[in-house]
Amino acid sequence: MLQSSTILLGSLLSIMAVSTVVRGDEGMWLFNALPLKHLEQNHQFSPTTEWADHLRLSSVRFNSGGSGSFVSSDGLVLTNHHVASDTLHKLSTPERNIIDAGFLAKQPSEELPAPDLELNQLVSIENVTERVNAAVAADLNSDEASKARRAIISTIEKESLDSTGLRSDVVTLYGGAQYHLYRYKKYTDVRLVWAPETKAAFFGGDADNFEYPRYCLDASLMRVYEDGKPAKIDNHLGWSDQPVANGDLVFVSGNPGRTQRIFTTAAFKFLRDERLPYVLDFLRRKEIMLQQYGLEGIEQKRQARDELFGIQNARKAYTGMLAGLQSPQTIQTKQAAEDQLLSAAAKDEGLKPLTSAWQQIADIQIEKAKLLGQSTGFQSRLYDIAETLVLMSAEDQKPNSERLREYGEAGRESLLQDLLSEAPIYPDLERAKLADELARFVEQRGGDDPLVQHVLNGQSPQERASELIAGTKLADVAARQTLVDGDRTHVLASDDALISLALLMEPEYRAHRTRREELEEQERQAYTKVSEVTAAIDGTDTYPDATFTLRLAFGTVKGYQENGQTVQPWTVLNGAFEHAAEHEGQEDFDLPESWLAAKEKIDGHTQLNFICTADIIGGNSGSPVVNREGDLVGLIFDGNIQSLTSDYLYSDEQARAVSVSAAAIREVIRNVYQAPELADSLGK
Structure with a gap:
């Protein structure tokens, strides 16, 4: 529908935020602009403000790249093994190779502090577009405009940090048509609780990577601490042991990296x-x-x-x-x-x-x-x-407003945490x-x-x-500290x-x-103009490109057709043993000894991996998958090979997001890794 060109861009983007004209279940939606009409009309689901806020506050971002979620009231965080691998690698030694052998803390005193990990919980979002644009005069050249924009963004971030104590990041959206201030609570005392062996987490290795069916337990658990004690978490996800069913509506709350769908x-x-x-x-x-x-x-x-x-x-x-x-x-x-x-x-x-x-x-x-x-x-x-x-x-x-952005006062603490990391070199x-x-x-x-x-x-x-x-x-942290102090x-x-x-x-x-x-x-x-033209004419670009900030995606559990065959939407634990037998002699398909020893103890019919049509990309790794009730049913860990064009093009014909089932995570923690108390604490 051709809209009047006299409508202000801000109004256009407001229209975009509530538009119901979307392609299937495409979208990495802002939590402050959810597609409520689309969800109601196409899925008969109306998320309440409380539902969305709870999911947002239960979600976290890993500074190492990836997503996660709080899954207990005492600070447990669920993410992928491959998201945690940076920490696992830094905690490993020649004598104890955690990343390959796995890890389980049998009691809190055994949980291992991550050297330089920071988790971010999105507390609030504020639209600061008018203030940013007002600071960039129309007659400035590109160099002057860039400096003016950087200055006002640094000022906004510093003011927010000073007034709230929260990490404050101004995020560019819609190609520069909007700017939102994201405030995060930071958790910097993060400790490893459990990780399976690489053979279980990355079962199938590079041969199966981005393929489906899959049989991976790509999961790990960490815990956040405050004042030396497990943090008390007000918003955490409940845990569902029920397998997903074909056609189920599911939601993904995570931090997709970068998309280029607005690109010309x-x-x-x-x-x-x-x-x-x-x-x-x-x-x-x-x-x-x-x-x-x-x-x-x-x-x-x-x-x-x-x-x-x-x-x-x-x-x-x-x-x-x-x-x-x-x-x-x-x-x-x-x-x-x-x-x-x-x-x-x-x-x-x-x-x-x-x-x-x-x-x-x-x-x-x-x-x-x-x-x-x-x-x-x-x-x-x-x-x-x-x-x-x-x-x-x-x-x-330099004055804070003139610095390169990553060296501004708002990000100083995070910068120093990385710079002075004790991780081995x-x-x-x-x-x-x-x-x-x-x-x-x-x-x-x-x-x-x-x-x-x-x-x-x-x-x-x-x-x-x-x-x-x-x-x-x-390589000596003390030598770095001397230069930081100078x-x-x-x-x-x-x-x-x-x-x-x-x-x-x-x-x-x-x-x-x-x-x-x-x-x-x-x-x-230029892309600000592209956004204005696109919104005025068809209003279909209802969500901004991904920016490694929290978004909500959704879709249904659904198989697909490939080479004339139907690909089923889930696998079960027994399938992992069958897959290993079919590839006997190939190292990447060897299950760990712990699984082989526990084969008779586990319920082999338990759902292991499943796929859905949710719109995800890199950065969504570790994202929780929840049902209509907001309970965790899965953990995003991959996309299939057909999803790799999602950086610039969404399709639900064959592209699928791949998850570890919540049911499998609890079943394996209980019966393979023999940690019933940890299994029972999930979702509590």
């Missing part, structure tokens, strides 16, 4: 032809490097294991995303919808001037392509620490990673480049990496080899970042 055809082509191929080349390189390091020995394999898993998982996901974009039908469908939209806009004198945004975005993609491959730093934990210390020392000299692994990064730097710029020659200092990448790692003390002069006077390298690279980093933020500002302004 030109932006899709940039992803297809430039960005995704570049990322895949990078991931393949890192995968080979980490595999080669792991071949040096058992301990080296353990050290590299978590990062290698993340790289392999990302490689497979990006491969699926690129395949979707390389299908001509994807671009043709997007182009046809865009042509129809622009044709309608051209007939409206108020909207017609806004259509220039599409060409602006196309021009920006050309400039973004030029930035690909321009390394301004080196990906290793020790270099990241050095770079952070260098940048922080400079940013601390492995010098040999750091040396291998840095050598590979230096070699890539030479390949990108050429050996005769003056900066390359300055960085290498007359040595090969391998020799230089060895010298740099030998010449740094940043000021810019202390950093400039440091003789630490990696600090010196980061100082050398700092001008390059800042120049690249300034250019990138200029392009982001130009793109933000």
Whole structure:
């Protein structure tokens, strides 16, 4: 329906927030703009404010990437094994490999503190769009506008932190058409309670990753503490042991990472032809490097294991995303919808001037392509620490409103928690990673480049990496603390080899970042126009792209057709043993000894994994799946291979979200891991 172009954008977005014109159950919905009419008309369900608030407050975000939920009144948090793997890796030692062998705290005193984990509970949302826009004058160029926007956002975040004590983040929505202030309660004393073996959590390994049917127990439990005691949680999810049924309506409350559904055809082509191929080349390189390091020995394999898993998982996901974009039908469908939209806009004198945004975005993609491959730093934990210390020392000299955003006062506590983490750092692994990064730097710029020659200092990448790692003390937390406590002069006077390298690279980093933020500002302004045109004409973009902030998705438990066969919507515990037998001799399909020993004790008919049509992407890992009553019935851990285009296109024909059944989690904790008290406490 063609709407009047004189309607203000804020009104348009209000209309979008309550629109019932959606495609199936598509949507990653804001908790302050739920699709109430759609749910009522299509599912005969009307969530109350209390229902939504309880689910929001029962949900948490992991700073390591992923989601989770409170599942007991004494602080138990449920998430995936692969979301917890960062913590499991940091807690592992050569003598006790928790990430592979699993862990169970039989009593609270045995629960293991996570070195640097932060969980965020979304307490409130406030629309601050008018204040942000009022601070950015229309006549500013992109650089000035970016600085003005960054300044007001930093000011809002700092004011909120000072007045509430809560973590405060201003979130950009609808391509820059709205800004919302999210306030979070932070939990930083988080302890590991239970994790199964990798063989159970990642059963099927890379071969079954993003496939279905699945037979994984990708789950773990942590606990949040306050004042040294298990936290008292007012909002936690009840636990359902009932299996889901075909057609059941379920809800997913989590933090999807980033989607690009608002992107134009030109932006899709940039992803297809430039960005995704570049990322895949990078991931393949890192995968080979980490595999080669792991071949040096058992301990080296353990050290590299978590990062290698993340790289392999990302490689497979990006491969699926690129395949979707390389299908001509994807671009043709997007182009046809865009042509129809622009044709309608051209007939409206108020909207017609806004259509220039599409060409602006196309021009920006050309400039973004030029930035690909321009390394301004080196990906290793020790270099990241050095770079952070260098940048922080400079940013601390500026007023809060002028700092790079991550160095503002609002995020200071979280920044320092990561910077001063006690998590182990492995010098040999750091040396291998840095050598590979230096070699890539030479390949990108050429050996005769003056900066390359300055960085290498007359040595090969391998020799230089060895010298740099030998010449740094940043693996020692006390050495980092000394530089944090000092000021810019202390950093400039440091003789630490990696600090010196980061100082050398700092001008390059800042120049690249300034250019990138200029392009982001130009793109933000253009997409604001795209949002206005789209909302005025058809009102179908009823939810903003994902931003790794809390969203509500929903769908039904439903199978699908593949290769002429019906894929059933769930698997059972017995199926895991059958799947293992069918793949005998393949290491990734070996169940752990604990499962084999307990086979006769467990109810093999218990639902293990199930699928639904809920709209999810990366970042939703660990999200609770709840029923109409708000009780937990499952735990998101994956999507099938057909869902990998969901970053930019939703479809419920074959794409499915994959969950671990709540019933299986309790059954296995009780009868495989022999922890009946822990099993009984779930949902209590």
